[in-house]
Amino acid sequence: LIYQIMRHIFTGPSTALGDDSRATRSCNASLHDMSTVEAEHIAYACVQARFAISNKNKWAEADGEFNYWAFYYNIIDFIHECEDRDWAQGLLKWWNK
Numbered sequence: 001l002i003y004q005i006m007r008h009i010f011t012g013p014s015t016a017l018g019d020d021s022r023a024t025r026s027c028n029a030s031l032h033d034m035s036t037v038e039a040e041h042i043a044y045a046c047v048q049a050r051f052a053i054s055n056k057n058k059w060a061e062a063d064g065e066f067n068y069w070a071f072y073y074n075i076i077d078f079i080h081e082c083e084d085r086d087w088a089q090g091l092l093k094w095w096n097k
């Protein structure tokens with residue numbers, strides 16, 4: 001799910017869904033000169049996934065007890081400060097293959 005969300009956000013819906021249609025504009029990755037996936041991109045996709053499965057139809061920083069801001073930064077901190085550096089580097093390497 002996160003993989004498809006990442007593709008949808010950064011390279012376009014057709015790449016995420018396997019659609020044969022052609023993009024009408026440059027993808028977000030190209031528009032923002034993104035050449036690698038970073039922890040922040042993974043965290044952003046996770047936030048979007050959480051929002052998508054919620055019952056909310058309007059964005060807010062919190063959803064009841066759930067705080068999107070804290071969720072986003074917890075993911076980034078987990079990756080950047082992970083004691084198992086091999087795992088963290090492997091995660092980013094996998095996303096950038």
